[in-house]
Amino acid sequence: MRRPLIRKLEKFTRLSHADKDMLLRIAAQRVRRFAAREDIIHEGEKPEFINLISEGWACRYKTLEDGRRQIIAFFLPGDLCDLNVFVLKEMDHSIGAITPVVVSEISRTAFDEMMIGHPRITQALWWESLVAAAIQREWTVNLGQRDALERMAHLLCELFIRLEAAGCTSNSSCEFPLTQTELGETLGMSTVHVNRTLQELRASNLIVLRDRTLTIPNLQALQDVALFNPNYLHLDREGRHLDANEE
Amino acid sequence: MRRPLIRKLEKFTRLSHADKDMLLRIAAQRVRRFAAREDIIHEGEKPEFINLISEGWACRYKTLEDGRRQIIAFFLPGDLCDLNVFVLKEMDHSIGAITPVVVSEISRTAFDEMMIGHPRITQALWWESLVAAAIQREWTVNLGQRDALERMAHLLCELFIRLEAAGCTSNSSCEFPLTQTELGETLGMSTVHVNRTLQELRASNLIVLRDRTLTIPNLQALQDVALFNPNYLHLDREGRHLDANEE
DNA sequence: AATGGACGTTAACATAGGTAAGGTCATTGC
DNA sequence: GCAATGACCTTACCTATGTTAACGTCCATT
Secondary structure (H helix, E strand, O other): OOOHHHHHHOOOOOOOHHHHHHHHHHHHHOEEEEOOOOEEEOOOOOOOOEEEEEEOOEEEEEEOOOOOEEEEEEEOOOOEOOOOHHHOOOOOOEEEEOOOEEEEEEOHHHHHHHHHHOHHHHHHHHHHHHHHHHHHHHHHHHHHHOOHHHHHHHHHHHHHHHHHHOOOEEOOEEEOOOOHHHHHHHHOOOHHHHHHHHHHHHHOOOOEEEOOEEEOOOHHHHHHHHOOOHHHHOOOHHHOOOOOOOO | OOOHHHHHHOOOOOOOHHHHHHHHHHHHHOEEEEOOOOEEEOOOOOOOOEEEEEEOOEEEEEEOOOOOEEEEEEEOOOOEOOOOHHHOOOOOOEEEEOOOEEEEEEOHHHHHHHHHHOHHHHHHHHHHHHHHHHHHHHHHHHHHHOOHHHHHHHHHHHHHHHHHHOOOEEOOEEEOOOOHHHHHHHHOOOHHHHHHHHHHHHHOOOOEEEOOEEEOOOHHHHHHHHOOOHHHHOOOHHHOOOOOOOO
């Protein structure tokens, strides 16, 4: 097992054996599987669990009355849905599987237990949720200011770096299950223009994308095209905040 | 004093006198004033406090290397910056005043104290931060899927309803200090097109905007143009989650 | 009263990106 | 084997929005 969550959290802080055991135990408690394209939670439902994506890709999305769909976020292996979601009465959006997905449901009690007994995990989870918020903000910038080519390049950089943090890349390649339609729904552009844009990135040798595999031969070059600044992912380990709970 | 934070939190839950006193006391501890256009926090700084906007409007924003600026969020009276911000090493964006602004700085200790002694407040603050996240998601939808007219209408609906929750409206009017440039930086469009779009909304009698005052004669009509669904603001009091901490 | 800046407005023109339509290729089911 | 489907790709055409450049108004400053 690749344990993407642990792998990712360790980008931020060191976890003890007890911490890691706890995380593994919680992730094993209630496991559910979903087929590709299936909804994990529907808009309007009352959330009962925090969902942890253990395997596969999922997304948040919202659909307007007239059918337009916007993908709001991607969940990659090791990603969690909102920690505090219990506070809300109902979901204002849906979460759907992109590939076949394995999800661990974390109950409120299990979560509270963990918060009390494992301050290191708690802090790491807050970090992870702040990073998720930072990503959402960066998407706002992406949609508001960047043109199609920059936007696409930016998304690819972000996904690649996040996959790397979860241990889901090898060299300069990763699995890339998104269809051009989904890319369009993410970046606010038509599939036709997604296609044009991908062609352009291919022609400049910035990406190789074939058979659901993405290769980025020169990440820095792609970042330059995208005006990509990775600071919002807060991945530098120095960022951790050492406090009295230090073991 | 209008106490916009208390007013807003009471949209979600009932607060005891002790709760309200606590909030007032914390808000009075460290007060700072900023001039219009002044930065409250710069990208790159280490955040030391949670900022509460007591009076005036502020915004989060990010600037790309080449100067393009995107406003990522607005802070209206009663709004808080990220609760958990202490966890991060440095700000990945800036916060700037739009109007002259009064800010209460909340220290980590004050915040922790409050979390321990006032579970009702704690819960209400988590609610407020989940709503902020929901707003950010809705902005993603706005920028990704809606055209200029819908986008503008949507923003105006959201701001008006949020101001209402903070007690900053009278009838169908509110102060509206944003310049057309700032609207453009928010909605990802040129100032010229902002102007065209506002003209169009005026011509349809959907808004009156003059002398920094916005009037929305028929909010429902504006919502219809915007495909605006207020559920993401989670303002219905029934939404509160009553748990063992009930007093 | 003159100057300058911030903001709003308008017009003429340019273009990024949308729409519609249709084609290829692989996969699946009958 | 053939129809149906879904992903991808392409072309031709069209439009929403950007760009540039004027110009007007209102204030604050001198």
